[in-house]
Amino acid sequence: MKINSRLKKIGDLVEANSFCLDVGCDHAFLDIYLVTRNKDIKAVASDIAEGPLEQAKKNIKRERLEDKIETRLGPGLTTYSKEINTIIISGMGGRNIIGICKDSSKVLKQVDTMIISPNNYQEDVKRYLTKNGFYIENEEFVKDKKFIYQIIIFKKGKKKYTKKDYFFGPVFLIKKGPLFREYYERELKSREILLALLPKGYRLKKYQIKQEIKMIKNEIED
Ligand SMILES: C[S@@+](CC[C@H](N)C(=O)[O-])C[C@H]1O[C@@H](n2cnc3c(N)ncnc32)[C@H](O)[C@@H]1O
Numbered sequence: 573m574k575i576n577s578r579l580k581k582i583g584d585l586v587e588a589n590s591f592c593l594d595v596g597c598d599h600a601f602l603d604i605y606l607v608t609r610n611k612d613i614k615a616v617a618s619d620i621a622e623g624p625l626e627q628a629k630k631n632i633k634r635e636r637l638e639d640k641i642e643t644r645l646g647p648g649l650t651t652y653s654k655e656i657n658t659i660i661i662s663g664m665g666g667r668n669i670i671g672i673c674k675d676s677s678k679v680l681k682q683v684d685t686m687i688i689s690p691n692n693y694q695e696d697v698k699r700y701l702t703k704n705g706f707y708i709e710n711e712e713f714v715k716d717k718k719f720i721y722q723i724i725i726f727k728k729g730k731k732k733y734t735k736k737d738y739f740f741g742p743v744f745l746i747k748k749g750p751l752f753r754e755y756y757e758r759e760l761k762s763r764e765i766l767l768a769l770l771p772k773g774y775r776l777k778k779y780q781i782k783q784e785i786k787m788i789k790n791e792i793e794d
Contacts, residue, residue: 573635575605578721581714582662582689585725588612590658590685595648595672596620600628600641602660607640618644618651649676658685662723666693670700680704686726694722695738707731711743713751720755739787753792760788 575583583605586592589612594603597617606613617632619625625645632641644651649659649672659679661669669690673680680686686706690697698708706726714721722741733742744752767781 573601573604573631575601576716578689578714578716578719579662580605581712582660582687582723583609585687585710585712585723586610586613586658586660587685590614591656592616592658592660593618593649593652593656595651595659595661596664597628597643598624598663600631600643602662603628603641604631604635604637607637608635614640616642616644616651616653616656618646620645620647647675648672649679652676652679652682654682657683658687659683660687662687662689664691666690666697669697673700673704677704680706684728687723688726689721689723691721694724694741698724698733698738698741701726702731702733705730708733708742711741711747713744713749713755715751715754720751720758722755736787739784740791745791748791756788756792760785760792763788 579602583602586606588610592606592613592615594615594617597603597619600617603615603617606615617628619628622645625643629643632638632643661672669688686701688697702708705728707729708724709727710725712723714723737745763781763785767778770778
């Protein structure tokens with residue numbers, strides 16, 4: 573089975589002996605990769621929709637992994653059960669992810685690790701989870717085709733973060749590297765385009781964008 577580099581990177585970040593709940597598993601490619609890579613990882617593949625879950629079941633059966641991956645139908649974290657210690661949510665919008673967490677705040681108290689890869693609103697996800705019992709242990713970028721994705725590993729605990737930490741990612745700020753540069757060069761470009769397109773008025777928005785442009789330039793220009 574072929575897996576894309578985004579899902580492979582997420583899978584490689586999962587620790588041995590994890591019992592994972594993959595929320596929004598779709599085809600369950602990630603779960604298949606996880607349990608094949610490490611015999612000590614177990615997974616529950618769950619999805620809100622029947623179609624994707626049926627496809628997941630077919631893929632799991634084809635790989636003969638029914639004893640390693642359970643499938644569960646249901647929204648968000650309603651498919652959680654107490655043996656699970658790691659929640660993975662990837663390939664969804666950040667606001668959907670925050671909604672899923674808000675709907676099941678009790679579940680957040682029971683897990684040690686959240687591996688989250690939002691398609692957007694990454695900063696909001698970081699703010700939400702660090703205000704609800706987690707700190708950011710690691711952050712990784714992964715490039716898949718022309719897109720660059722963030723993967724954030726949250727662990728149970730508390731740390732203080734500055735505005736700049738939330739904006740760039742506290743671990744990204746320390747690690748930096750070529751994908752950090754490429755990611756924020758794109759963020760810079762999109763803000764410069766937006767600034768040029770914004771009509772007269774919008775003074776506050778323009779001010780915010782200019783401040784962000786300044787912050788990005790400070791970090792990526794030598
Ligand atoms: C774009 S796919 C992402 C699949 C996979 N996680 C990945 O990263 O490639 C999004 C999947 O999430 C499911 N989904 C969306 N909202 C959900 C929710 N609230 N609870 C569970 N699954 C959800 C969709 O049905 C779909 O199968």
